[in-house]
Amino acid sequence: MTAWLVRRLAAAIAIVFAVVTITFVLIHLAPGTPFGADEQHQQDPEVIARLVRQFGLDQPLPVQYVLYLRNLLRGELGQSFSQHRPVADAIADTIPPTLTLAGAALVVDFAIGLALGVYQAVRPRRFGDIVLGNVALFFHSLPTFWLGLVLLLVFGQWLHVFPVGGMRDPVLCPSVTSARCLGDVVWHLALPALTLGLVGAAGTARYQRAAMLEVVGEDYVRTARAKGLGERRVLLVHALRNALLPFITLIGLAFPFLLTGAVLVETVFAWPGMGRLSVGAIFQRDYPLVTGAALVATGAVVLGSVLADVLYAVADPRLRAPGGAT
């Protein structure tokens, strides 16, 4: 188990290292320096030369690469052009909102997805299963940002149930200091979390239905029925417990989905997270900020997959047996 974990972590670190290297190469493949003049911005050559020296861009590439790695190890992602402060600081500010949104979306996703999947699997190929399956397929196929726009229009603009964007009321609650302000954040969180959660739930339901169907045909389920256990107990205790196992994989897979969705949903709802920060940085040509965000996102994805593997090993004793783990 320990040896396996060490190997797994080493692989994860190797992946992150590879991504960092590719990012470095990409940055240096791009034409020109970030300080080059274009039609709109005429720059004094002297100023450019000084900036190039200051950022170490006149050094040979291997030297720059080592510097880049050293800075990354110290947690320095460079200087943001548009924010005039370190990239790491700018990103750190946006991680709590993104995590809040992702966490809330995950709750919606798994709660609805699990319930739907089990409900469908209990009555496979019957009317309710087919209708719900098609509804789930439709939601699974929706562009998340478009669903966000529709929810915003209906619940924010027409019904005035939820606010139309932002994370908190800027006048009444500039920061979370009281229970009322916490409620304000939850109120702002509802629509974006629902948007991401619903699209995710559609996928989760499909997955859970398949996993549940596979388990329902197993011998021990028949045994449980033969023992005279109630149908509810058979399904929810005996079958569901084992059908939850592949669910752990979904937790790992959820990270890329949530991060990608966050980029678009945060933009729609003006949610002050990492996705909106990176999109804003693009229009400012602030590439250190964008690459920094990409590296953080990669780290999160790799972490998510390691986490899922560890959870898997904890949950399934078969994998802990010698030779069982891969």
Place this chain on the structure above:
Amino acid sequence: MTAWTWLALAGAIAVALVVWAEVRHHAAAQAAGRRFLRHPTASLGVFILAFFVTLALAAPLVAPYDPTRQLDPVHLQNQPPSLRFLLGTDVYGRDVWSRLVYGARLSLGIGTLAMLVAVTVGAGVGALAGYFRHWLDAILMRGVDVGLAVPRIFVLLMAVALWERLPLAALVLLIGLTGWFVTSRLVRAEVLSLREREFVAAAQAVGAGPTRVILRHVLPNAAAPIIVSAALGIGNVILLEAGLSFLGIGVPSPLPSWGSMIHDGWQWIVAAPWTSGFPGLAIAFVVMALNAVGDGLRDALDPRDTLDPRKEGT
């Protein structure tokens, strides 16, 4: 809308119906086809896809106006749907229906081309890794691990940040080159088992080289996972393109792609919800159709029930 465009629209529906009936007719004759039809929505998906592909091909006939022409920016701004403007007009006074029809060309075209790139690279890498195994397999599959670790949208954001506006071809290439990782894993798994089969040994015994064995004997037998992942992949690419265009960094603005239409209408969604609403619905229906057809194809071609991980697109 003139009588001609109505007629063309009716023609497009008729063509889609004919395709749908033909597919059903042919499918019902084979066991695999019947498995395809047992999927509750797959044949409806065929109809939807046939309809939109016909629209895209016959765009000049079905669209009453030039998609980029501003008809009358003063009086025809954000008009609601009517008989004259089937889906209304947008804020620049352009006909939404005409843009939607031409948008089908771009959105479906980008989806198909990017997927072709992805499937070609994915099948190639998967076949090489699975056939030669050993160090080549190790290197290629570690590369795939790296590729899967970076969320696709961030790669594209990075590319746009570094290279300013991407030309359309570069966008297609980039989407394709970031989308082959899952396909290559599926193909590799398939090739690993195929390479042990007798017909491969027979081909090698008569002196066929690796290129010939892979191209003529192994890959054709691995077609099922390739086709399925292509069908499911186009949907993801369409969603990704829509997301990028919505952010304003995908298809450049006067060109109508469904994502850029949503982008154009977003600011006026309260006054004119149809400008963003209809392209979104078009995306939803096409992607749903692709997912249904992909699921149906999997049922038909690969009876083993493989759990598909969720989409990673948008």
